[in-house]
Amino acid sequence: MKVYLDILQGFNAQEFQQDLISWFEQEQRDLPWRVNKDPYRVWISEIMLQQTRVEAVKPYYKNFMEKFPTLTDLADAAEDEVLKAWEGLGYYSRARNLQAAVREVRDTYGGIVPNTPEEIGKLKGVGPYTKGAILSIAYDIPEPAVDGNVMRVMSRILSIWEDIAKPKTRQLFEDVIRQVISHDNPSYFNQGLMELGALICIPKNPSCLLCPVRQHCRAFHEGVQKELPVKSKAKEPKLVPIVAGVFRTPNGKYVVNKRPSTGLLANMWEFPNVEVKEGITNHKQQLMYHMKEQFDLHVEVGEYTLNIQHGFTHRTWDIFVFEGMVQQEVIETETLKVMSREEMEERTFSRSHQKIYEACTKK
DNA sequence: AATTCGTGGCC
């Protein structure tokens, strides 16, 4: 905490609050979730706005409020109906967690959204940001609500050069906000910071000449507003070599398996494959060994066919594809099947394996 | 701490 005292040295928090809040009173956008402070309505908006743009949320929010006007309506609704109302918004676990949390409020808190950090923070889908947003906006409680906007704005205002991509950095900004938040109007203070980040203090080419708090902004005075915030890029994806086998049975069908129900590409179908262990150069032999170990299948591996690269956020698969034949009858299980082309068309394969499929069935 | 989870808009 001592470190932050240096950051706030000479910063006039009170004038900053006034300028920010006055601006928000004047310039705030007319948004459907700003008609009142109903905690339920605020809650829904905050969940929908997670990682989602305002313009995308608007129509969903309106529709959602017509279908589920009160907390009780949402709690009593069928889950399918809720998911249907969420269809197209993305991050669907938000909808499931939201309804579970709303039911928790109905059953445990008599239908009243709790107003303490401890209680509200326990609700499913309510993390540090959403907790502070509901408490401040709906209940006028001076809690930080630190999202990407707030970190960008405050890193410029106070010239903070910590990497905002690191999870730990959010804690620093929460501590800073606790020191400078308005206790008279925490709602407009928090919303003002986010609105400023959305309209003026935008990521690229911020409109500093229109900014209501530029006289408080250290980055502006130092001319480094475009250098902030510091946000490290995701590190270069690691190249992961993989050997995959397109094995056919004597009657022309294909051997495929289903991925585990958790983790990367959960439940998707694919051609049998294995990550190449470091130092192993004999791909053919490793694939044969994998088929024996994993599926107890003796296979004959033919010649190397093609190479495919497929990118994810943090890794790139470098797939070496071999074609081959199975030398015995395949015992099918839930996760290992022999399929014709027609049967495969009806299953879900990951993109990478669709590429393999197309390449190997073209001829 | 690192991964995963969706979608549409932007330059």
Add this chain to the structure above:
DNA sequence: TGGCCAAGAAT
């Protein structure tokens, strides 16, 4: 056109 996101949370 393809990266880069945008009012994060769960695991």
